[in-house]
Amino acid sequence: MITEHAVLQVRPGESAAFEAAFAEASPIIASMHGYQGHSLLQCIEDDHRYLLLVEWDTLEDHTKGFRGSTEYQEWKTLLHHFYDPFPEVDHYRALAISES
Secondary structure, three states, rough: OOEEEEEEEEEOHHHHHHHHHHHHHHHHHHHHEEEEEEEEEEEEOOOEEEEEEEOOOOOOHHHHHOOOOOHHHHHHHHHHHHHOOOOOOEEEEOOOOOOO
C-alpha cells in the first residue's frame, strides 16, 4: 500500500466552496480501482491549507488508473480551480521498523 500526500493551498475566501466541492468529489475517488481510503485535514495555522492523504494499493492505481480515467476529469473540474499554487503530490510507503 502507498499513501498519496498533497498539500492543497486553497484561494482565500474559497474554503467553504472547496469543502463542499470536495464532499461532492469524494465518491469519485472512492470508486476507483485500488483505492483504500482518504482523509482531508485542515491546517490550524492557515485555514486555507489542507492536507489530502489517499491510500492506494499501488502507485500505478493512482498515477495511471485514477489520473488516466474519465472520472479524474470530473474530479479535476470540481477541485483544481481552487488551488493556488497547484499542489505538488508525493507518494510514500510504510517502512517495517522494529523497536529495540
